[in-house]
Amino acid sequence: MPVTRSPRGGRPTIEGPGFLARADLQFLFDLLREDGRRLIGPTVADGAIIYDDISSVDELPRGWGDEQSPGRYRLRRRGDEQLFGYVVGPTAWKKWTFPALIPLTRSSHDGHKVSFEPEQTPPPKLAFLGVRACEIAALAVQDRVLIGSEFIDPDYMVRRANVMVVAVQCTTSASTCFCTSMGTGPEVTQGYDLLLTELDAGFLVDAGTPAGRLLLDRLPLRAASSAEQYGVAATVAAVRARIGDPIPADGLHDRLLAQLDHPRWAQVAERCITCGNCTLACPTCFCTTLSQTTDMSGLTALASRSWDSCFSPGFAKVAGGSFRARPRDRYRQWLTHKFATWWDQFGTSGCVGCGRCITWCPVGIDVRDELNAIAPPVPLSPESRLVEPVAATPNDFVTARVVNTKAETADTTTLTLTGVDPAFSHGSTGQFAMVALPGFPPLPISISRFLPDGIELTIRGAGPATKAMCALQLGDQVGLRGPLGNNWPLDRAVGRDLVIVTGGIGLAPLRPVLHAIVADRRRFGDVKLFYGARTPADLLYRDELDRWAKRDGIEVSLTVDRAGPDWAGRVGIVTHLFDQAAWDGTNMIAFVCGPERMMQATSTTLAGRGVSASRIHVTLERHMECGIGLCGHCQMGKYFVCRDGPVFSIAQLGDTFGREGI
Amino acid sequence: MQDHGSLVAVLNSTWFASGLEPGIQTRLAELSRTFTAEAGQELFREGDESEVFGVVIKGRVALRTLVPERGDFTILTVEPGDVYGWSAVVPPYRSTSTAVAIETLEAITFEGPALRAALREDAALAQALYPRILVAVARRLTATRVQLMDLFAAEEVRSW
Numbered sequence: 001m002p003v004t005r006s007p008r009g010g011r012p013t014i015e016g017p018g019f020l021a022r023a024d025l026q027f028l029f030d031l032l033r034e035d036g037r038r039l040i041g042p043t044v045a046d047g048a049i050i051y052d053d054i055s056s057v058d059e060l061p062r063g064w065g066d067e068q069s070p071g072r073y074r075l076r077r078r079g080d081e082q083l084f085g086y087v088v089g090p091t092a093w094k095k096w097t098f099p100a101l102i103p104l105t106r107s108s109h110d111g112h113k114v115s116f117e118p119e120q121t122p123p124p125k126l127a128f129l130g131v132r133a134c135e136i137a138a139l140a141v142q143d144r145v146l147i148g149s150e151f152i153d154p155d156y157m158v159r160r161a162n163v164m165v166v167a168v169q170c171t172t173s174a175s176t177c178f179c180t181s182m183g184t185g186p187e188v189t190q191g192y193d194l195l196l197t198e199l200d201a202g203f204l205v206d207a208g209t210p211a212g213r214l215l216l217d218r219l220p221l222r223a224a225s226s227a228e229q230y231g232v233a234a235t236v237a238a239v240r241a242r243i244g245d246p247i248p249a250d251g252l253h254d255r256l257l258a259q260l261d262h263p264r265w266a267q268v269a270e271r272c273i274t275c276g277n278c279t280l281a282c283p284t285c286f287c288t289t290l291s292q293t294t295d296m297s298g299l300t301a302l303a304s305r306s307w308d309s310c311f312s313p314g315f316a317k318v319a320g321g322s323f324r325a326r327p328r329d330r331y332r333q334w335l336t337h338k339f340a341t342w343w344d345q346f347g348t349s350g351c352v353g354c355g356r357c358i359t360w361c362p363v364g365i366d367v368r369d370e371l372n373a374i375a376p377p378v379p380l381s382p383e384s385r386l387v388e389p390v391a392a393t394p395n396d397f398v399t400a401r402v403v404n405t406k407a408e409t410a411d412t413t414t415l416t417l418t419g420v421d422p423a424f425s426h427g428s429t430g431q432f433a434m435v436a437l438p439g440f441p442p443l444p445i446s447i448s449r450f451l452p453d454g455i456e457l458t459i460r461g462a463g464p465a466t467k468a469m470c471a472l473q474l475g476d477q478v479g480l481r482g483p484l485g486n487n488w489p490l491d492r493a494v495g496r497d498l499v500i501v502t503g504g505i506g507l508a509p510l511r512p513v514l515h516a517i518v519a520d521r522r523r524f525g526d527v528k529l530f531y532g533a534r535t536p537a538d539l540l541y542r543d544e545l546d547r548w549a550k551r552d553g554i555e556v557s558l559t560v561d562r563a564g565p566d567w568a569g570r571v572g573i574v575t576h577l578f579d580q581a582a583w584d585g586t587n588m589i590a591f592v593c594g595p596e597r598m599m600q601a602t603s604t605t606l607a608g609r610g611v612s613a614s615r616i617h618v619t620l621e622r623h624m625e626c627g628i629g630l631c632g633h634c635q636m637g638k639y640f641v642c643r644d645g646p647v648f649s650i651a652q653l654g655d656t657f658g659r660e661g662i
Numbered sequence: 663m664q665d666h667g668s669l670v671a672v673l674n675s676t677w678f679a680s681g682l683e684p685g686i687q688t689r690l691a692e693l694s695r696t697f698t699a700e701a702g703q704e705l706f707r708e709g710d711e712s713e714v715f716g717v718v719i720k721g722r723v724a725l726r727t728l729v730p731e732r733g734d735f736t737i738l739t740v741e742p743g744d745v746y747g748w749s750a751v752v753p754p755y756r757s758t759s760t761a762v763a764i765e766t767l768e769a770i771t772f773e774g775p776a777l778r779a780a781l782r783e784d785a786a787l788a789q790a791l792y793p794r795i796l797v798a799v800a801r802r803l804t805a806t807r808v809q810l811m812d813l814f815a816a817e818e819v820r821s822w
Contacts, residue, residue: 504814534814561809563724563736568701568764571724571739573805580677580743595813 017206018221019228020196022081025203026057027219028166028194032127035215037164040096041129042086048073051091054129061086068174068355071364084130084198087174088354092283093128093135097159098142101306104290108300119302121155127164131192133185134177136167137352138283140191144346145286164211167192169232173239176355178368181247184352186239197232204232246368248377249349253340255375258492258614260332261586264374269328271363276309278357278365279334284350285309310334335370376495386428389482390421394626397436397479400424400454402472408540411461412505413470418454420480425450427483429490429512430619430647433457434627436479440465444624444642446509447483458508458540484627485646488513489617493589497525499611501602503532503574503594507540509619509646510593514544518552525587528555532574532594535560536567574598575605585611592618600658603650613651620646636662666691672770676717676743678794686790690772693780697771705746705761712750712757713774718742721767725759734760737809738802745798750774751781752799 020028032039033055041054044061054060065078066086078085103119131139143160146153170186179185188195193212197204204224207213279285289308294301308315311330316323324330342350351367358366391398404416424433427447435457436442443465449456461467472478490513498517502510517524529548533539539558549556557577559570570577574594588611592599599618606616622634622641629643637656639645648657656662669691673679679690697716699705706714708727716723723740737759740746746761746769755774781788 532814534812538814559739561812561814565724565726565734565736565762567736568722569739570722570741571736572741573808576741576801576805597808597811598813601808 017197017204017224017229018216018219019199019202019224020205020219020221021202022083023202024220025083028129028215029055029057031215031218032129032164032166035125035127035164037125037127039127039129040093042084042089044075047075049075049086049089051089051093051095051128051130057083060084065172066174068176068359069364070176070358070366071361073359080200082171082198084168084196085172087170087172087177088132088135088356090281090356090360092281092356093131093139094142094283094286096124096126096128097139097163098146098153098156098286099159101304102155103302104305105303106300107303109298123155123158123162125162127166129166129168131165131167132170132354133167133188134179134182134352134354135283136165136188136191137179137182137184138354139165141284141346141348141350141352142286144348145284148346164194165192166194166196167208169195169197169236170239171198171235173243174355174359176358176366177243177353178246178355179353180240180243181245181249182349182351182353183249186243187236197236199228199231204228247353247371250377252371252375253343255377255492256336256340256371259374260336261610261612262374263587264370265328265332268365268370269326269331271365272311272327272331273363274311274313274327274330275362276311277360277362279309279311280307281356281360282338283354283356284338284352287315310337335367335374338367339371386431386487387423387426387483389484390423391481392484392628394434394442394481394628394631397442397481399477400480402474402476402478403454405472405474408458409538411470412458412538412540413461414448414456414458415469415472415478416449416451416454416456417478417480418451420454424455424480424483425452427455428487429516430488430509431483431485432509432627432646433480433482434484434624435459435469436481437465437468438479440468441625442479442481442627443469444484444627445469446619448508448511449515450512458505458511460505481627485642486644488591488619488647489589490516492615493591494523495525497527497583497585497588499528499530499578499585499588499590499606501530501574501578501590501592501594501606503598504534504538505540506593506595506598506619507531510591511541511544513591514548514554517554518548521553526555527553528557528578530557530559530574530577532559532561532577532598534562536563536569573601575601578609579605581609583609585609588615590616592616596620596658603657607650614649616650617647618650618653618657620648622646669694669696669770672696672719673717676719678717678743678745678798682790682794686787689780689784689787690791693772693777694770697767697769699763699767699769701763701765701767703763703767705763705767706757708757708760710757711774712747712755714771715745715747715750715774715777716769716771717745719768719770721763721765721769723767723769724762724764726762727759738805739764745795747771747774748795748799748802751778751795 039054040051042049042061043052043054043059049061060083062083063078065076067074067076105116106119107116146156167188169188192208195206207216287308288305291304292301310333324333338350398421400417400420402415403418406414408414432444432446434442435445445457445459447455448458459466459469461470500510517527545556548554559572559574559577563571590606590611592602603616620641624634624642625631627642629640634641670687718740723746724736725738726734726736728734749757
């Protein structure tokens with residue numbers, strides 16, 4: 001039974017949300033003003049819905065909505081009486097919690113003495129009316145930045161403490177919204193004192209804090225019906241569905257930081273006019289600059305703090321010049337800070353998905369497009385997912401049966417195994433298996449092909465165990481544990497040029513990479529394979545090399561260390577295949593496998609071609625007995641090669657790579 | 663016979679001669695001629711007096727050495743941009759390997775005695791060219807060392 005209450009006096013308390021008629025919203029205004037608060041809320045000005053001082057419900061944008069798209073904002077009539085039927089406009093609440101200009105310090109000279117007095121502005125008591133979920137998240141982000149660690153911004157702290165937040169659920173969205181991707185909305189779930197959800201005839205009202213509850217108890221509410229409550233949930237769910245998930249955020253931090261050399265930075269900088277509008281409209285941007293104003297005598301001065309923008313030409317300037325002289329540097333700084341390095345500094349994203357930077361960009365740059373172009377989401381594909389190994393512990397093995405053997409070279413054989421646990425066929429490029437025969441030590445062998453019902457292992461008979469494996473016949477069984485280790489970061493190669501440099505048996509762990517590329521060739525840019533072997537007779541997978549070159553659009557270059565007169569190909573070292581080449585490695589990722597000396601020389605040569613250390617990946621060979629980081633043999637610096645590798649970037653390995661005796 | 667201008671352009675397309683001063687390039691062009699060879703044609707023989715220094719423009723030259731009872735081995739191939747016949751400018755001017763075109767070859771060549779005379783007489787030419795020759799020979803030397811390591815052998819070759 002709904003309980004109707006008058007605006008004053010003792011009343012029964014309503015559990016859960018109450019219903020406030022639209023005509024009664026002025027009561028809330030009056031209560032907040034009685035409480036000594038200035039009311040800041042939405043109002044129509046200059047063709048937009050901005051936030052400003054308001055005192056009456058009549059100043060709210062009744063019946064107004066908006067249309068937003070990159071570089072475009074227009075008001076439009078909704079054709080109803082909604083007061084909050086719009087999406088966020090150009091104003092951010094930081095205008096009051098973190099004003100664009102505040103006096104900071106007054107300083108003066110008195111003879112030889114100098115003095116500095118902090119300038120303190122008494123903070124106004126404010127009520128923010130109409131705060132959206134993304135904006136609550138933005139306040140929380142600035143809380144974290146400005147008062148969330150050892151050093152705090154005292155001005156922000158007092159201003160923030162004096163704000164009461166009256167939030168509003170979003171019942172509509174703009175084409176520029178992406179709170180869903182940033183995990184900040186559209187549902188308001190926290191960070192409010194009072195929460196309003198607008199319905200046809202009024203509002204659902206709920207309290208989030210004791211202060212909000214006190215206010216709620218003084219409003220003329222009736223209990224909300226379950227139909228009203230259900231309707232609200234359905235409306236907000238519809239908003240969520242409409243926004244979708246424009247920026248798949250999983251892994252965005254790493255994906256973005258891996259793309260510091262992407263050509264798109266230069267392309268977007270062709271459009272960006274570095275005006276800084278995005279940073280001014282952004283509700284979380286917090287960079288500031290100091291300016292000094294002196295009197296005519298120069299004896300007293302006032303230091304003021306104002307918003308600054310990392311797009312300003314002078315933002316990163318020192319006496320010798322600017323560290324970010326080019327627009328592309330400044331755009332990259334802004335985007336990587338918002339979406340990546342902010343996490344490292346503050347444990348949160350710097351973006352809340354409000355879309356202001358998109359709407360208010362005068363040239364219509366859409367961060368969602370830029371992120372998706374620079375650091376595209378990678379669909380989960382078999383090659384980027386690691387499965388749980390079977391027989392993980394060293395006392396356990398599953399068996400597999402040899403169904404084919406192929407002599408690749410005089411000393412190297414490829415075994416096709418079937419009857420294998422399905423985990424193996426779902427293994428990932430670069431992974432290995434511990435392979436055992438009774439009486440021999442189990443050995444780590446790279447998986448050289450993944451088949452629907454089995455795997456292939458390419459084994460060089462170098463010692464007693466490997467020679468015994470190479471001698472296996474059809475129908476013989478082997479013991480297996482795995483698949484173990486990590487994989488080649490093929491997901492990072494999507495949309496890039498890929499260079500594969502390998503020598504000798506090193507082609508075996510890279511063969512599944514080539515299979516994966518061939519299976520989905522269009523996802524990758526230019527693919528170059530440079531392969532060196534001891535002699536022409538030592539080249540592995542000759543038929544496949546031919547097919548990759550002739551059919552699959554892979555540029556295959558071969559070289560051998562020595563050859564007879566019947567070899568018309570190249571003779572020389574593998575790095576000479578590309579050390580004088582004309583190509584540019586700045587959009588390239590490299591996978592390298594071979595003897596360690598060869599990998600060192602290769603990474604040095606690749607670095608000289610513009611491939612950065614974080615984009616050069618090698619697979620290391622170390623003595624391994626357990627394959628799971630327990631036996632200790634394969635330790636290399638801070639890594640266990642079997643468990644943390646075998647694939648590492650040169651940047652990860654740092655100066656342990658190639659260092660003698662590690 | 664090509665004119666000097668087009669020879670300069672061709673030389674400029676090779677890493678060996680690109681970026682040399684225009685005067686030096688013209689001087690080189692005056693000393694050079696274009697040369698073609700069919701696949702299989704021998705360019706010089708190990709131990710013979712070196713008569714030609716060449717820059718490969720197109721094709722491939724195999725440098726071979728004869729190992730008694732094992733036959734001819736290709737120890738290196740010279741690819742476009744790189745040089746062959748460096749012994750034509752380094753005493754005792756004897757070829758250190760046998761060179762065979764294994765693909766149809768286009769090259770720019772210099773007569774050994776004329777090039778040596780020019781390098782003796784023209785200090786600017788010598789100053790410009792010797793560092794390039796040194797880079798070419800050093801690159802070959804380091805490659806040879808890596809090949810000597812026999813990195814892809816089944817067993818690592820132990821130092822002795």
